[in-house]
Amino acid sequence: MTHRQVLEALTGLLLGMFVSMIAxxxxxTSMPVIVHDLGGDQAAYTWVITSTLLTTAIATPIWGKLADLFNRKLLIQIALVIFVLATAAAGFAQDTNVLIAFRAVQGIGAGGLAALSQVIMADIISPRERGRYMGLFGAVMAVATVGGPLLGGWITDTLxxxxxxxxxxPFAVAALFILQKTLHVANNRTRKVSIDYTGIVLLSVAVSLLLIWITxxxxxxxxxxxxxxxxxxxxxVAAIVFVIVELKVREPLIPLTLFRGRTFTLSVLASISIGVAMFGTSVYLAQYMxxxxxxxxxxxxxxxxxxxxGLLLSSIIVGQLVTRYGRWKPYLIAxxxxxxAGSILLSTLHYDTNFVLVSIYMFxxxxxxxxxxxxxxxxxQNVAxxxxxxxxSSGVTFFRSLGGTVGVSVMGAVVAGHITTLFSDGKEKLGAAIxxxxEKGAAVAEQLSSGTLPEVRLLPEPVRSIIxxxxxxxxxxSxxxxxxxxxxxxxxILFLPNTPLTRMTTSERAAAERVKGESHAIEEAAEIAVADATALAGAHTDTIPVIRPESERGEESGRGDER
Incomplete structure (x- = not known):
């Protein structure tokens, strides 16, 4: 594909990613206010976040498996529709339970968008050339990650x-039309479709029970x-049975053979930590502020x-450097x-920490x-x-989402536990402040004892400083x-094999493998034919007819062909 064709194909994909991120x-930034208005406590706050992350984690490998079996363009359109409809329905929630339910459905669509966007990118852009287009992804991320919280805060404060x-x-409707018109992905998957329904159920049960227990x-x-x-x-038990099922089914949800590769196994371990940093930090930094x-x-x-x-600048700059020089490991180590460093420094925060230092830690x-x-x-993707x-692709994304989900749940449990202890230990101090x-003290005391998240900025001093x-x-x-x-x-990351990045897309590699396979099959057939002929000649030398040249046949030339 030419540069222009790649840009055209990426248009709808980028808009779909933008919809997912902006939603x-x-x-x-509005979540503390939303949970407060719906009468939710710290546990409800955690579950409003983790319900989406949980279903995203579970759905990601399912969508990834479907991408190997069905048309990827149709799948990403279905995921986009599910995501946006569930998001819109969440806007009508009247309590935290309904909100959590619709956020869970939202995560199913989000898992599809996360997994399929990575797979489709590999279809049209080689690993080595990916950095060339990171500026576009960086621009989308910039508008969504920077503009989203600001827009959400303004809407909450004014509307x-x-x-x-x-x-x-409106962005979702536009993305559907543009995807239909610009995205053309080859669909060469012709093997018989088999979906691992048992694996889906077992994975869902194992992850859900773990998160419910942690919370x-x-x-x-x-x-x-x-x-x-x-x-x-x-x-x-569900996890053990899941592993057994994955070893036996024809089309496993997560092929365990992938873990034989060092690159995949070590990338999964590293992705778990990235998930905690990515999801947990952003969720609780908004609450901290x-x-x-x-x-x-x-x-x-x-x-x-x-x-x-920090996220946008580093991803864009490193993407360009990877494409230019082909080296990736030093950036992963850094x-x-x-x-x-960021995790250690953020754990030192106080309510009055100098904001310049807080900014450096966040960066x-x-x-x-x-x-x-x-x-x-x-x-x-480079070695898959x-x-x-x-x-x-979805395997790495799944474990990143799973790490984020478990991380947010554990961090939420830590926050809830510490808050309960601090309120208990500081009861006398808080009572004196109230x-x-x-006369205003009775209303403040009632609000704090209700268990719902307080709107701290509206509390009077000195109670506000204590809270x-x-x-x-x-x-x-946390x-x-x-x-x-x-x-x-x-x-x-230190033990990851430093494999050079290929310049071939997934489609080109698949075509090359088909050609190689056909050539190998022809060579094997030729070798078998020669071996059979040789064996036949050795075993039946006396029965093999010898046809003499025309000049030697003389008067028998008329019967040469017959012989």
Missing amino acids: GTVVS NWRWNFFVAL NAGSSFDWWSMQTVLMVGGAL QLSRGASPTQAGLMTLPMMA GSVMLI LMGAGVGMTMQNLVLIV KPSEMGVS AQLG EDFYAQAISQ FLIGVPLAVLSLVA
Whole structure:
């Protein structure tokens, strides 16, 4: 494909990615207000986020498998429709349970957009040339990740938070039409279709039980209890049976043979840490800005810009360098070191930490994610078989989403546990502050004792400072979870094979393999024919007729052909 043809094919794909990202980022800064208005507590806040991440993680390998079996263009259009309809329906939610349900359906579509966009990119752009187009992806990410929170904050502050869920609708309609017109992907998958339904159910059960246990243990029931035994035991059993099923079915959801490759296995380990850094940090930084620094949703969007700037600049610059020089490993190592530094520094936050320092910490974290996230998918696609491109790409994305989902759940449990302890230990201090408010103190006390997330910026002093300090301590402690995972990511990246990037797209590699296979088949057939003829000649030498040249036949030439 020429540069112009690639750009035309990418137009609808980029718009589809923009829809997915804008629908997610536009509500990020508004989530504390949304959960407060719907009467939700810290556990509800966590589940509004993790429900989407959970279904995204589960759906990603399913979409990736379908991409190896069906038409990829049709699949990404279906995923886009599911995503946008569920997002719009979430805008009508009247309580947190309904919101969580629609956010879960939204994640199914998001998993398709995440997996299929990577697979289709590999169809039309080679790994070595991918960096050339990272500027376009960077521009889309910039508008969505920077503009989304700002737009969402402005809508929440001036209109109503429900309009955040309707913003993506016109863009989605445009994306569907443009995808139909500009995206032309070859569909050479002719093998018999077989979907691993049992694997889908077992994977869903294992991941769901694990997350429900992480979220509720320590609050709804004790860590060491019968509920823990049932949930953890059920998750382990489902995971073991899933592995057994994947070894036996003809078309496994996640082919375990992929783990024989060092590149795939180590990329999966590194991606888990990236997921925690990417999802967990962004979720709880937005909460930190509003609950620990008293920011409005719009202000919170502006205050998280340093992290987005680090992510965008590093991904664009590193993408260009990878294309120019073909080297990728040094950038992955540098990115993982930045993740370690960012996680450690963010765990030191207080409610009154100098914002310049907070910005530096966020920039480091964002730069680390930008250097590693896309490149881990890139190097897996570089060595994957064309027939397994879907499951390979979605496999890395799945474990990244799974890491983010578990990370957000664990961080939410840490925040909820610390908040409960801090409120209990600071009861006297908080009571004295409320007493100073006089008549207003009763309303403040009722709001704080209800269990719902408070709107800290509306609380009067000195209660506001105390609550900000409580949430800052709890949220900063949750960032420590990312430190050991970031170290694991660095170790995995150090042992990655430094394989050069190919200049062939998936389609070109598939065509080359077909030609190679046909040539090999012809050579084998010729060798077999020669071997058979030789064996026949050796075994029946006396029965093989000898036809003499015309000059030697004389008068018998008329019967030469017959003989």
